[in-house]
Structures are given as structure tokens and as C-alpha cells.
Amino acid sequence: MKPAPFTYYRPTSLGDAAQRLRDGADEGALVIAGGQSLVPMMALRVAYATELIDLNALDGLGTPRVEGDSFVIPTLTRHATFHDTEAAPAPLGALLHGVAEHIAHYPIRQRGTFGGSLSHADPSSEWCLVTATLDGTIHLLSADGPRTVEAADWSDGPMSTTREPDEILTEVHLPLLPGNTLWGFYEFNRRAGDFALGMALCVLEMDGDSVVAARIGLGGIEDHPRRIPEAEDALVGQPLDAASIGAAASAAMQAVDPMEDTTTSAGYRRDLTGTVITRALEAARNRAPAPAETA
Amino acid sequence: MSDKTDITLTVNGTERTISCVPRKTLADALREDCRLTGTHVGCEHGVCGACTVMVNGAPVRSCLMFAVQAEGAEVRTVEGLAPEGGLSELQQAFIDNHALQCGFCTPGFLMLITGALEKDPGMSDEDLTEVLSSNLCRCTGYRNIVRAALAAAPAIRARAREAAA
Ligand SMILES: Cc1cc2nc3c(=O)[nH]c(=O)nc-3n(C[C@H](O)[C@H](O)[C@H](O)COP(=O)(O)OP(=O)(O)OC[C@H]3O[C@@H](n4cnc5c(N)ncnc54)[C@H](O)[C@@H]3O)c2cc1C
Numbered sequence: 001m002k003p004a005p006f007t008y009y010r011p012t013s014l015g016d017a018a019q020r021l022r023d024g025a026d027e028g029a030l031v032i033a034g035g036q037s038l039v040p041m042m043a044l045r046v047a048y049a050t051e052l053i054d055l056n057a058l059d060g061l062g063t064p065r066v067e068g069d070s071f072v073i074p075t076l077t078r079h080a081t082f083h084d085t086e087a088a089p090a091p092l093g094a095l096l097h098g099v100a101e102h103i104a105h106y107p108i109r110q111r112g113t114f115g116g117s118l119s120h121a122d123p124s125s126e127w128c129l130v131t132a133t134l135d136g137t138i139h140l141l142s143a144d145g146p147r148t149v150e151a152a153d154w155s156d157g158p159m160s161t162t163r164e165p166d167e168i169l170t171e172v173h174l175p176l177l178p179g180n181t182l183w184g185f186y187e188f189n190r191r192a193g194d195f196a197l198g199m200a201l202c203v204l205e206m207d208g209d210s211v212v213a214a215r216i217g218l219g220g221i222e223d224h225p226r227r228i229p230e231a232e233d234a235l236v237g238q239p240l241d242a243a244s245i246g247a248a249a250s251a252a253m254q255a256v257d258p259m260e261d262t263t264t265s266a267g268y269r270r271d272l273t274g275t276v277i278t279r280a281l282e283a284a285r286n287r288a289p290a291p292a293e294t295a
Numbered sequence: 296m297s298d299k300t301d302i303t304l305t306v307n308g309t310e311r312t313i314s315c316v317p318r319k320t321l322a323d324a325l326r327e328d329c330r331l332t333g334t335h336v337g338c339e340h341g342v343c344g345a346c347t348v349m350v351n352g353a354p355v356r357s358c359l360m361f362a363v364q365a366e367g368a369e370v371r372t373v374e375g376l377a378p379e380g381g382l383s384e385l386q387q388a389f390i391d392n393h394a395l396q397c398g399f400c401t402p403g404f405l406m407l408i409t410g411a412l413e414k415d416p417g418m419s420d421e422d423l424t425e426v427l428s429s430n431l432c433r434c435t436g437y438r439n440i441v442r443a444a445l446a447a448a449p450a451i452r453a454r455a456r457e458a459a460a
């Protein structure tokens with residue numbers, strides 16, 4: 001349970017980090033952010049690094065900010081930042097807070113980072129689900145300069161992304177959400193703090209009772225979190241009621257291609273798809289303001 | 296290189312310089328190089344929480360940090376919890392509530408509870424109970440750990456608020 005030997009480098013600027021990664025990536029240099037996925041994997045000897053390039057000493061990468069109509073999350077933003085509901089403007093702040101509570105445990109959230117979660121790209125990563133559902137933009141930097149990737153183009157198969165080995169994720173941009181947004185999140189796992197077996201996030205724009213735009217993201221079911229357009233189509237133009245929620249859930253169950261492993265069958269994950277989407281939509285509906293009294 | 300490097304960190308208020316290879320975890324460095332064996336090492340991959348210590352005021356898994364990353368950091372371990380000649384409120388509450396049996400998990404729980412309440416004194420009792428799910432105990436069945444945490448929480452919150460004021 002001890003990692004194999006490696007060398008350690010603490011860069012003084014992002015440019016220095018990018019150059020160091022360019023020089024070492026071919027041999028197996030990796031960056032370390034929170035270390036909450038990388039260190040266990042190195043201890044279990046399923047990950048190896050010739051060198052660790054530690055981003056933790058770099059300034060200015062840990063505090064999110066608003067830029068125009070975007071919320072910018074620099075890569076070292078710790079999961080625990082979102083213990084505060086006001087870390088982002090409402091209603092996005094409440095959404096990020098509600099989701100963050102489901103990531104691992106309190107001490108792990110003190111170190112684990114937003115950018116590390118995106119880079120690690122676990123099928124059950126809550127931050128990957130949020131970024132996919134909101135169509136965020138991922139900003140990367142290499143020795144050649146910056147590049148952006150849209151969330152829909154981020155995954156490249158299970159636990160694999162379109163980031164090149166010599167690129168550093170610098171920040172993620174999410175859209176700010178309008179005031180008429182209703183959101184709901186639901187996650188199922190067998191023990192508190194475990195990775196989700198299935199989870200859904202829905203973000204709906206409402207006009208009175210009626211859904212005018214819908215985003216439904218699903219995680220833990222397929223090899224990476226993504227939006228499910230078939231479920232979204234079942235909601236747009238409809239009131240958010242038992243009938244439209246049921247229609248969205250069954251559309252998603254038909255649309256997904258679930259993973260299968262030794263403890264959990266594809267059929268189970270297909271059923272879970274319906275359950276988590278139903279419960280996320282019900283959570284959104286429960287946030288709807290009470291109808292105004294009419295005289 | 297992967298050779299030993301000197302690391303200077305503050306442990307329980309005392310500055311220490313130790314020499315470690317990069318792959319040595321903070322947990323092992325505390326035990327072997329600082330000779331502070333109160334921090335326990337269980338799973339070594341972030342699941343059990345026996346190794347919980349405070350780094351710069353936040354409770355973290357010391358098996359998921361390399362000692363070289365603690366250069367310049369303020370570390371607190373269970374050895375730094377008790378005031379001179381006594382026990383902290385939480386340590387006393389663990390005794391009073393029978394919150395330990397074999398004691399292997401105890402240092403981790405003490406640092407988890409103290410760290411979470413010092414960092415977030417406004418944390419509700421309900422959230423504190425949720426935080427306790429971070430760590431594993433194979434003996435007590437948790438009820439008594441929850442009781443001890445809730446019994447000591449007001450005193451820890453009050454002290455944290457006083458220190459911040
Ligand atoms: C017990 C336990 C339970 C957990 N439960 C959950 C959970 O429920 N949900 C969840 O989402 N996560 C969970 N995690 C993982 C945790 O959220 C990690 O923090 C996260 O997956 C990785 O972020 P990190 O900052 O710790 O990255 P690291 O561990 O430092 O890095 C992970 C990978 O990403 C790469 N990387 C990191 N940052 C960058 C960057 N800026 N640019 C390029 N590459 C980079 C590293 O090289 C490495 O390959 C759990 C972890 C533990 C130990």
C-alpha cells in the first residue's frame with residue numbers, strides 16, 4: 001500500500017507547470033491537485049507517476065468568480081468551497097451546494113478539487129455531471145498555449161478525457177442560471193459518501209407552471225455523465241406534473257446504454273435511471289414557489 | 296530526484312525539520328520521522344479516516360497527502376489536543392460516553408470532530424452527525440461516538456468562536 005518512487009516538483013507559475021509537464025509527460029509525469037483520487041490509486045499501484053507536479057502552491061487558482069454571464073471555477077477550487085451556499089450567485093450557488101454534499105466526505109472535500117474531478121473523469125463524478133448538464137466549457141493550458149473544450153466533447157470513454165497528457169486544466173466556466181430556474185438532484189448509493197450508483201440533475205426554466213427549457217443530466221449509469229435529450233424533449237412545453245415526469249423517466253430508460261459490472265447489472269442501472277430522474281424532477285417540483293392567491 | 300529532501304513543518308506548535316523521500320505520506324512521516332504514533336494508519340487509501348489530522352486548520356486524511364506537500368504547513372495531531380495536564384472536552388466526552396473500545400479509530404475521530412467544529416463552528420448537530428460518517432469504527436457501533444461528539448460540541452464551538460473574535 002505504498003506508492004512506487006517518484007520525483008516531486010513544485011512549480012511557481014502555471015507556465016512553469018505547463019513546461020514541466022510538456023518535458024515529462026511522455027515518461028509519465030502527472031500533475032497532483034487534491035490528491036484524493038491520485039494518491040489512493042498510486043497506493044493501490046493502479047496509477048504510477050515518474051514525477052508529480054504539485055499545483056497546490058500556485059496562487060489564484062482556488063477562488064471562483066463571476067465573469068459576465070459565466071461562473072468561473074479555477075481548477076484548485078476545493079469541493080468544500082461549496083459548503084457555502086453563497087459561493088456562487090443564486091440559484092447556481094444553491095445547486096452547487098446541494099450537489100457538493102454528495103461528494104465523498106467532509107475531510108476529502110477539504111482537499112479534493114473541481115479540476116481534479118473533471119480530469120479524473122469518474123463516471124460517478126458529481127462535478128462531471130454538473131459540467132455536462134450545464135454545458136460548461138473546460139479551459140486547458142499547454143506549453144503551446146490555451147485551448148477550450150466543450151463539456152459534450154470532454155469524455156473519451158470510461159475515466160478518459162480529450163485532455164492531452166501535457167495539458168493542464170486551468171478552469172471550468174458554467175453559465176449563471178436565470179431566476180426562473182428550478183433544479184433538482186438525486187443520487188443513489190449504498191453507503192453515505194460512496195460513489196453514486198446512479199444520479200440525476202435536472203435544471204428547468206419555467207414560465208409559470210410550464211417547462212420552457214429543460215436540461216437533464218445522468219451520471220453513474222453510462223461510462224460518463226451526459227445530457228439525455230429524449231427525457232428533456234418529454235418535458236418542454238409541459239406542466240411539471242406526474243405525467244410529464246413519468247414520460248421523461250421512461251424516455252431516459254429507453255435511451256441509455258448502461259454499464260454492467262459484477263455487482264450491478266445493466267438492467268438494474270436502467271431501472272435506477274428511471275428512479276433517479278423521477279426523484280430529481282420531484283425535487284425540482286418541490287422547489288416551485290406556491291401558486292399566488294388569486295382574488 | 297526521488298532522494299530524501301528536507302521538509303520544515305510545524306507540528307502541534309513546534310517547528311520540525313524532517314528528511315523524507317517524496318513518496319512518504321504525511322501519516323508515515325508523522326509516525327516515523329516525528330515519532331508521533333497517535334496518528335493511526337488503517338487502510339492507506341482514504342476510506343477509514345484513522346489517519347485524520349488537521350493541516351492549516353482543516354481535517355484531512357494524512358494518508359492522502361505526501362509529507363513533501365506539507366512544507367511550511369501547520370499540522371495538528373491527536374498529541375496536540377489535550378491542554379497541559381488534562382484532557383480536551385471531546386476526549387473527556389469520549390470517556391464519559393464510552394465512545395471507544397479498542398481505540399484504533401479514536402485519534403481520527405477526535406481530530407475529525409475537533410477540526411470540523413473549529414473550521415465551521417456554525418455547523419448544526421445534524422450536519423455534525425453526518426460528518427461522523429466520514430470515518431469507520433469497527434467496535435462501537437457509532438451511537439456512543441455520536442453522543443460524545445454532540446456532548447462536547449457546544450464547548451468546541453464556543454472556543455472556536457472566541458478564537459475567531
Ligand atoms: C473515500 C473517497 C470517496 C470519494 N467519493 C467521491 C464521490 O462520491 N464523488 C466524486 O466525484 N469523487 C469522490 N472521490 C474523489 C474526490 O472527489 C477527488 O477529489 C477527485 O476525484 C479528484 O480531484 P483531486 O483534486 O483530488 O485530484 P487528484 O487526485 O490530485 O488528481 C486526479 C487525476 O487528475 C489529474 N489532474 C488533477 N488536476 C489536474 C489539472 N488541473 N490538470 C490536469 N490533470 C489534473 C491528476 O494527474 C490525476 O490523474 C472520493 C475519494 C475518496 C478517497
Ligand code: FES
Pocket residue numbers: 335336337338339340341342343344345346347356357358359
Ligand atoms: S489510513 Fe488514511 S483513511 Fe484509512
Ligand code: FES
Pocket residue numbers: 394395396397398399400401431432433434435
Ligand atoms: S474503537 Fe475499535 S475501531 Fe473504533
